[in-house]
Amino acid sequence: MPRMKKIFLDVAAGVRANPASLHAAGVKAGRELEAARQLVAETLGAHPDEIIFTSGGTESNNLAILGLPEGEVIVSSIEHASVLAPAAARGRGVIILPVDSAGKVKIEKLAELITPQTVLVSIILANNEIGTIQSMAEIAKVVRQARRRLGTVTPYLHTDACQAARFIPLDVNKLGVDLLTLNGSKLIGPGTGVLYRRRGIPLKPLLYGGGQEGSLRPGTENVAGISAFARALAQAQKSCLKESKRLIKLRDYFIKAVKKNIPEAELNGHLSERLPNNINFSFPGVLGEQVVLELDAKGIAVSTGSACAIPKHDDSYVIMALGKDKNHAISALRFTLSQNTTAADLNYVLKILISIITKLKKTNHDYSSQFTL
Amino acid sequence: MPRMKKIFLDVAAGVRANPASLHAAGVKAGRELEAARQLVAETLGAHPDEIIFTSGGTESNNLAILGLPEGEVIVSSIEHASVLAPAAARGRGVIILPVDSAGKVKIEKLAELITPQTVLVSIILANNEIGTIQSMAEIAKVVRQARRRLGTVTPYLHTDACQAARFIPLDVNKLGVDLLTLNGSKLIGPGTGVLYRRRGIPLKPLLYGGGQEGSLRPGTENVAGISAFARALAQAQKSCLKESKRLIKLRDYFIKAVKKNIPEAELNGHLSERLPNNINFSFPGVLGEQVVLELDAKGIAVSTGSACAIPKHDDSYVIMALGKDKNHAISALRFTLSQNTTAADLNYVLKILISIITKLKKTNHDYSSQFTL
Numbered sequence: 001m002p003r004m005k006k007i008f009l010d011v012a013a014g015v016r017a018n019p020a021s022l023h024a025a026g027v028k029a030g031r032e033l034e035a036a037r038q039l040v041a042e043t044l045g046a047h048p049d050e051i052i053f054t055s056g057g058t059e060s061n062n063l064a065i066l067g068l069p070e071g072e073v074i075v076s077s078i079e080h081a082s083v084l085a086p087a088a089a090r091g092r093g094v095i096i097l098p099v100d101s102a103g104k105v106k107i108e109k110l111a112e113l114i115t116p117q118t119v120l121v122s123i124i125l126a127n128n129e130i131g132t133i134q135s136m137a138e139i140a141k142v143v144r145q146a147r148r149r150l151g152t153v154t155p156y157l158h159t160d161a162c163q164a165a166r167f168i169p170l171d172v173n174k175l176g177v178d179l180l181t182l183n184g185s186k187l188i189g190p191g192t193g194v195l196y197r198r199r200g201i202p203l204k205p206l207l208y209g210g211g212q213e214g215s216l217r218p219g220t221e222n223v224a225g226i227s228a229f230a231r232a233l234a235q236a237q238k239s240c241l242k243e244s245k246r247l248i249k250l251r252d253y254f255i256k257a258v259k260k261n262i263p264e265a266e267l268n269g270h271l272s273e274r275l276p277n278n279i280n281f282s283f284p285g286v287l288g289e290q291v292v293l294e295l296d297a298k299g300i301a302v303s304t305g306s307a308c309a310i311p312k313h314d315d316s317y318v319i320m321a322l323g324k325d326k327n328h329a330i331s332a333l334r335f336t337l338s339q340n341t342t343a344a345d346l347n348y349v350l351k352i353l354i355s356i357i358t359k360l361k362k363t364n365h366d367y368s369s370q371f372t373l
Numbered sequence: 374m375p376r377m378k379k380i381f382l383d384v385a386a387g388v389r390a391n392p393a394s395l396h397a398a399g400v401k402a403g404r405e406l407e408a409a410r411q412l413v414a415e416t417l418g419a420h421p422d423e424i425i426f427t428s429g430g431t432e433s434n435n436l437a438i439l440g441l442p443e444g445e446v447i448v449s450s451i452e453h454a455s456v457l458a459p460a461a462a463r464g465r466g467v468i469i470l471p472v473d474s475a476g477k478v479k480i481e482k483l484a485e486l487i488t489p490q491t492v493l494v495s496i497i498l499a500n501n502e503i504g505t506i507q508s509m510a511e512i513a514k515v516v517r518q519a520r521r522r523l524g525t526v527t528p529y530l531h532t533d534a535c536q537a538a539r540f541i542p543l544d545v546n547k548l549g550v551d552l553l554t555l556n557g558s559k560l561i562g563p564g565t566g567v568l569y570r571r572r573g574i575p576l577k578p579l580l581y582g583g584g585q586e587g588s589l590r591p592g593t594e595n596v597a598g599i600s601a602f603a604r605a606l607a608q609a610q611k612s613c614l615k616e617s618k619r620l621i622k623l624r625d626y627f628i629k630a631v632k633k634n635i636p637e638a639e640l641n642g643h644l645s646e647r648l649p650n651n652i653n654f655s656f657p658g659v660l661g662e663q664v665v666l667e668l669d670a671k672g673i674a675v676s677t678g679s680a681c682a683i684p685k686h687d688d689s690y691v692i693m694a695l696g697k698d699k700n701h702a703i704s705a706l707r708f709t710l711s712q713n714t715t716a717a718d719l720n721y722v723l724k725i726l727i728s729i730i731t732k733l734k735k736t737n738h739d740y741s742s743q744f745t746l
Contacts, residue, residue: 022665023674055428055564058582058592066581082582082591089581191428191564191595206579208439208462209431209455218455219431222564292395301396 018220020210029223036223036230043234044180044196045171052195052213053226057162057183058082059206060195063216064122064158064179066090067203071119071154076105076134077321078127083160087122097123101322102270103132107142114146118155125161125175126168129305129318129334130269131278133168134159140176156201162186166236167244167276172196184225187232192225194233247276247337254279254335254346261354268319268332279335282319282328286360291333294356300349303334391593393583402596409596409603416607417553417569418544425568425586426599430535430556431455432579433568436589437495437531437552439463440576444492444527449478449507450694451500456533460495470496474695475643476505480515487519491528498534498548499541502678502691502707503642504651506541507532513549529574535559539609540617540649545569557598560605565598567606620649620710627652627708627719634727641692641705652708655692655701659733664706667729673722676707 017025019033034048041048054060057080065073065086073087074095087094095113099105105123114121121143126133136159143157158179161170165182172180178201184192197203197216209218236243251274258265258281268280283291288304295302305316315329335349390398392406407421414421427433430453438446438459446460447468460467468486472478478496487494494516499506509532516530531552534543538555545553551574557565570576570589582591609616624647631638631654641653656664661677668675678689688702708722 017674021674021676022662023669023676025674055432056592058580059428062580062582080582082580085581085591185593189595189597190593191598207431207435207455208458209435209453218458219429220558220563222562224562225564289395296396301390301394301398303394303396 019223020212020220032227033221033223036227039230039234040194043170043230043237045173046196047199049214050197050199052197052216053221054193054195054213054217056190056193057160057181057185058193059217060181060183060193061122061160062086063195063203063206064181064197065120066206067216068119068156069202069204072115072117074110074113074118074121074155076123078103078130078132078318079122079124080128080160080162083122083124097121099132099321101324102273103127103130103268103318103322104270104273105134105139107135107138110139110142111146114143114150114155116150116152118146120158121155122158122160124163125159126163126275126278127269127318128163129316129332130280130322131163131275132269133164133273133275135273136175136177144176156198163275163278165233165240167240167247169240170237172198182233184229184232187236188225188228192222192229194229243339244276247341250337250341250343250346251276251279253343254350257346257350258353261350262357265357266324266328268322268324268328277337279337281333281335282324283331283333283357284327286331286357288331288333290360291331291353291356294360295349295352298352300352303336304332305329305334392596393585393593405600406594406596409600412603412607413567416543416603416610418546419569420572422587423570423572425570425589426594427566427568427586427590429563429566430533430554430558431566432590433554433556433566434495434533435459436568436576436579437554437570438493439579440589441492441529442575442577445488445490447483447486447491447494447528449496451476451503451505451691452495452497453501453533453535456495456497470494472505472694474697475646476500476503476641476691476695477643477646478507478512480508480511483512483515484519487516487523487528489523489525491519493531494528495531495533497536498532499536499648499651500642500691501536502689502705503653503695504536504648505642506537506646506648508646509548509550517549529571536648536651538606538613540613540620542613543610545571555606557602557605560609561598561601565595565602567602616712617649620714623710623714623716623719624649624652626716627723630719630723631726634723635730638730639697639701641695641697641701650710652710654706654708655697656704656706656730657700659704659730661704661706663733664704664726664729667733668722668725671725673725676709677705678702678707 017029019029037048037051040051061082072092072095074097075083075087076097077099097105097110123134123139125136140157156178159177160181162183178198180196182194205216207218212218265281265283268282292302292304315326316332319329319332390402392403410421410424413424434455445465445468447470448456448460449470450472470478470483496507496512498509513530516528529551532550533554535556551571553569555567578589580591585591638654638656641655665675665677688699689705692702692705
């Protein structure tokens, strides 16, 4: 995204001082930082004092989950590791909200799981592996109803929206969330993140030091990165419906073509309620990692599961959560469309993919028994 | 630092993938990351598996201090807020090692303070306000002797070396430290940091998620930033003695000139064991903040106390720790020499400074009573 790189460099060239310094350069950096905060707030329909800048999505998720007071946490079965792991680290056990075979959380179960002890419900807005988009406003309604029924101010609702910025309007009031995680990774590269925290939600910092970010995230602010992130986010949100429309056409074209040419291929995730740039197929009988390497040799970069998952080379817990078996999990492949992907690119990928899958099917069959870790 | 910016851009242009991805771009990013780790390790005389990349100095200090097991913590009275605050947050009370009037820690007191319950001693290598450099190898010797005497593996020794990279050789074995914090702020700008952790030192993460950085610091790595930081650090260390020599001449010239022209000016910190780029004077009877603003109007950027301190506009606890009074603390000014500072620059600053101090002395006298917070 060369335009964003230019913004980053312009800001970096102009802002060399600590925004807490009293001299002119410091004041300028401080203004740039507050302008970025204002822009993010406007983009999300929030107040500037509700925006906390962090080092990335992992830190924002951790701050939302570990920063809240004592209590139970409910998360979906397909959360990112940076939500699952801190939820587990709270040490009270984690209550898992299951998803259906398309990856949509079972909203009707949520009301049953919420108790007066539930402090947080955390549901990923759009899953990073299978792309399924959750009906967040409906989830928020269930959470609000539970609060009313129980007479509590909790649970709070958090969403990890890291995959969503380019494709889903992120108005925190329309989504109905109390906490929302965003990062710069998909916009300008890693190193910056945001946690939206609705006024009044109690949060303790994870790091201690200078009083930056309302004492919730100390450390000299990366003003250039934050500013570039804020502008990229605003721009991505402005064009998200148009960009979605364009990619959905390409996505659905590719999904149809794969199904037609590789009949045993099974789409993972929801057919329509999915990220416009996400395609995830299982090819039962082949090993996903092997396909990654063969495609890579032809200049095509795809992924198995999540690049962020741990342990590596494990089958995807996200695919398993859909009720699929190990054979589906280890043969799952994720294709991500970029701003530059064209129909011609997809036709090229399709051709190579068909030949690889055909070849591998002849030699491979059941890998699942080899991969019990 | 245009050369470092170029490195950052080159790496950023070449590395666009998640270093955990299996495809070629991911492998390349992974190699770049490990090369950076190797370079930092070599630069510090450490093993690559002892290098943890973080988002900055605040996070590295917090990880070192909050990540250690239960036990008492000893810190000097002039630590940075990002050491003092997490030490206090451990909730066991903090034991303060005092400093003398030049800001050198009272090493002879350290042995008395260490008990079998002491898990950590954390001493800033070079102070960010007054520039005093500690005799770390001697401190390390006292710590080792205490371990032997008590028959314990603790206390571990941590140093915040954020101010030191450009001026002090940072061989962890010669320094004798078990944990060492570095950041990119003074080299390439904010957003990257390192925690050196000697093999065997037990540490729990502060953030949870994917397994990055040996599960001690999850989150997709900012490979471009890390790589630029690693190269800048290696280069800074290579030229640190030469750069120190050059700046010490300028520093001492300025110190002498100020003393000669403003007789009541008092140097804060050690005359010779101080950062080559640091000059800190108190001008009793004037208000530091007022001088900052007046110098700023003439294009000269200086600081009162620390830009990172909280609460703002408080008197500097570092100056107070030297045994000086409030009048000294609120009149303290820090001048930082840059790579580009020349003798002519200093003469210009001196001329303006003399006229401002002379003017303010006529109108101001005792501000200390107004600043009880």
